Amino acid sequence: MFKLAIIVGTDRPNSKSQVMAKYVHELYSERGVDAQVFSMADFPLGSVIGGPYGKNLPEIEAFREPILACNALLFVIPEYNGSFPGVLKVFIDYLPFPDAFVATPIAYIGISAGAFGSLRAVEQFQMVANYRNALSYPERVFVSRFSKNFSTDLGLTVPLEQELLLNQTNGFIDFVKRMQ
């Protein structure tokens, strides 16, 4: 089975995206995928103060290499001010160019406190992933009003959202296998 990086798109302590990533990790593990959760909370932001783009930065390398060693990526993206968190863009800007993400299967889950489930954030992030020639999995999941619509025991409490999540999980596994 393939290796999957589940990436929490924020560095906010106690973030709901982290909770969702943990739940999704269970779903993939149950299906035999070698999944691991990575978080922007561990991105070494201090190492990029001053803008050392293109320099050899051991802390950045140590953070990104296990992610880039995976066969597929799943981003859990919260909506911050109608977009995705800035730390996630900084992470992208310190990936090797142009190779990182080329032909990499990527799936997306959006999470928000508001009514639109991070649709804007995911679509904006997908523009960046598409620019980097990723293979975006078309079935995305958007979780609105996360605190109300998620339970750690049951997952997504809106039946349609849970169904979409399970469809995405099963479909993405199939997609990645076919791309290998």
Ligand SMILES: Cc1cc2nc3c(=O)[nH]c(=O)nc-3n(C[C@H](O)[C@H](O)[C@H](O)COP(=O)(O)O)c2cc1C
């Ligand atoms: C800086 C910031 C900006 C936010 N902007 C939005 C927003 O534009 N729309 C929205 O629905 N929720 C917004 N939220 C709420 C998050 O979507 C909410 O916290 C959700 O649980 C996912 O983020 P989390 O992983 O940080 O918990 C914002 C939260 C923060 C910290």
